[in-house]
Amino acid sequence: MSMRINLDQNDNVHPSTPGKIKIENRSYSLFFHRHIQRFLASTTPLIPWFVFIISLIAIFYTFNTPFPTHPQSYSSHDIQWEKKVRSSANPRRKDGHIVLVTGVAGFVGAHVSLALVKRGDGVVGLDNFNSYYDPSLKKARRDLLWSHGVFVVDGDLNDGALLNLLFDVVAFTHVIHLAAQAGVRYAIENPSSYIHSNIAGLVSLLESCKTADPQPAVIWASSSSVYGLNEKVPFSESDLTDRPASLYAATKKAGEEITHTYNHIYGLSITGLRFFTVYGPWGRPDMAYFSFTRNILQGKPITIYRGKDRVDLARDFTYIDDIVKGCLGALDTATKSTGSVGSGKRKKSGPAMYRIFNLGNTNPVTVPTLVALLEKHLKMKAKKNWLEMPGNGDVPYTNANITKAKKEIGYKPSTDLNTGLRKFVKWYLSYYGYSNKWNKNS
Numbered sequence: 001m002s003m004r005i006n007l008d009q010n011d012n013v014h015p016s017t018p019g020k021i022k023i024e025n026r027s028y029s030l031f032f033h034r035h036i037q038r039f040l041a042s043t044t045p046l047i048p049w050f051v052f053i054i055s056l057i058a059i060f061y062t063f064n065t066p067f068p069t070h071p072q073s074y075s076s077h078d079i080q081w082e083k084k085v086r087s088s089a090n091p092r093r094k095d096g097h098i099v100l101v102t103g104v105a106g107f108v109g110a111h112v113s114l115a116l117v118k119r120g121d122g123v124v125g126l127d128n129f130n131s132y133y134d135p136s137l138k139k140a141r142r143d144l145l146w147s148h149g150v151f152v153v154d155g156d157l158n159d160g161a162l163l164n165l166l167f168d169v170v171a172f173t174h175v176i177h178l179a180a181q182a183g184v185r186y187a188i189e190n191p192s193s194y195i196h197s198n199i200a201g202l203v204s205l206l207e208s209c210k211t212a213d214p215q216p217a218v219i220w221a222s223s224s225s226v227y228g229l230n231e232k233v234p235f236s237e238s239d240l241t242d243r244p245a246s247l248y249a250a251t252k253k254a255g256e257e258i259t260h261t262y263n264h265i266y267g268l269s270i271t272g273l274r275f276f277t278v279y280g281p282w283g284r285p286d287m288a289y290f291s292f293t294r295n296i297l298q299g300k301p302i303t304i305y306r307g308k309d310r311v312d313l314a315r316d317f318t319y320i321d322d323i324v325k326g327c328l329g330a331l332d333t334a335t336k337s338t339g340s341v342g343s344g345k346r347k348k349s350g351p352a353m354y355r356i357f358n359l360g361n362t363n364p365v366t367v368p369t370l371v372a373l374l375e376k377h378l379k380m381k382a383k384k385n386w387l388e389m390p391g392n393g394d395v396p397y398t399n400a401n402i403t404k405a406k407k408e409i410g411y412k413p414s415t416d417l418n419t420g421l422r423k424f425v426k427w428y429l430s431y432y433g434y435s436n437k438w439n440k441n442s
């Protein structure tokens with residue numbers, strides 16, 4: 001049986017406290033009343049000043065704290081925690097989805113969650129706020145989400161008890177799984193973090209999804225890096241993906257196979273999305289376009305890698321809003337999971353959906369062109385160092401075939417790199433406080 005708790009019961013947990021302060025003595029009350037009148041009479045001329053000062057304070061805070069800070073994370077055994085989780089999960093439209101988004105304080109997770117909540121779906125977020133890159137950016141994204149009513153649970157995918165508790169408290173219809181150890185080169189420093197998040201964390205999540213009643217449909221982030229050393233372009237979903245060039249790619253490829261197992265045995269509905277170099281406002285600081293922007297603004301040199309024979313590297317840069325539309329398209333077309341193990345007996349009513357889609361832009365751009373566009377939008381020149389690409393996981397070229405995603409989930413990217421970078425630079429300058437200086441200079 002489901003252990004879900006009726007939403008209405010919540011109100012009975014803290015019965016409203018009847019007023020404790022009662023002034024019984026009438027003469028005392030009169031005395032009190034007169035004093036208040038006298039006080040008001042003497043302060044009346046000050047009221048406009050008072051209002052003025054309060055307004056000033058309000059204006060100060062409006063412009064200095066862009067978003068209300070997310071409440072400190074409660075212990076998951078706390079009734080306040082459950083209240084927050086349930087209210088965040090509550091859809092604001094009829095037949096709205098109820099979605100758990102992992103990696104919610106990440107780049108794609110935050111954007112997808114905002115889009116879901118804006119159209120009335122219920123969203124609960126999960127993130128472990130690890131320090132792979134500046135956690136203050138993740139916390140700012142969390143505060144932005146909170147200003148739209150999305151509650152973020154501070155926890156790790158590998159905490160199976162926490163995941164099970166979440167599925168007991170909320171009957172999620174979908175899970176959008178975006179939590180992962182990203183980045184290609186970081187695997188040389190910290191290989192085990194890829195195993196911890198992308199393999200062990202994934203299995204932990206799927207175990208909870210499998211036993212949840214009802215089982216959610218799972219949409220998750222694979223990666224274009226699974227195409228590895230493939231030379232045939234564009235990359236199509238039916239191409240072989242057995243020659244990964246990095247540990248990151250290998251763990252994403254493993255994820256495609258692990259999710260297939262859970263689809264096959266337990267009837268979980270699975271959609272894997274192979275993202276191609278996603279960029280945009282609130283992006284990841286470890287990505288080249290982001291660190292190039294930072295260095296150009298600080299007058300520091302940037303390193304541009306080139307392939308063999310000085311061939312420029314090229315990427316199928318995909319703007320975040322297009323990726324968000326792809327994620328929502330995948331969510332809206334996912335059919336239900338078909339398994340049920342909640343009752344203790346494992347049953348599968350039939351095969352469940354298993355899909356994989358490329359989400360790219362189909363227009364690869366070389367890194368020097370990317371830099372030229374950044375220089376244009378920043379109105380500054382980059383100091384460039386050219387280096388031959390070391391064999392540490394990067395591939396020279398990516399280009400997506402998106403025919404399948406177009407046909408089956410209505411995916412249609414519409415933002416070119418120039419437009420997307422203009423929006424990114426605008427966000428960057430404002431977020432890092434360059435805007436004022438900027439307007440004076442230009």
Ligand SMILES: *[C@@H]1O[C@H](CO)[C@@H](O)[C@H](O)[C@H]1NC(C)=O
Binds near residue numbers: 233236237401402404
């Ligand atoms: C793109 O993928 C589709 C399948 O979705 C396939 O039919 C088509 O041949 C592919 N195009 C190219 C140029 O590889």
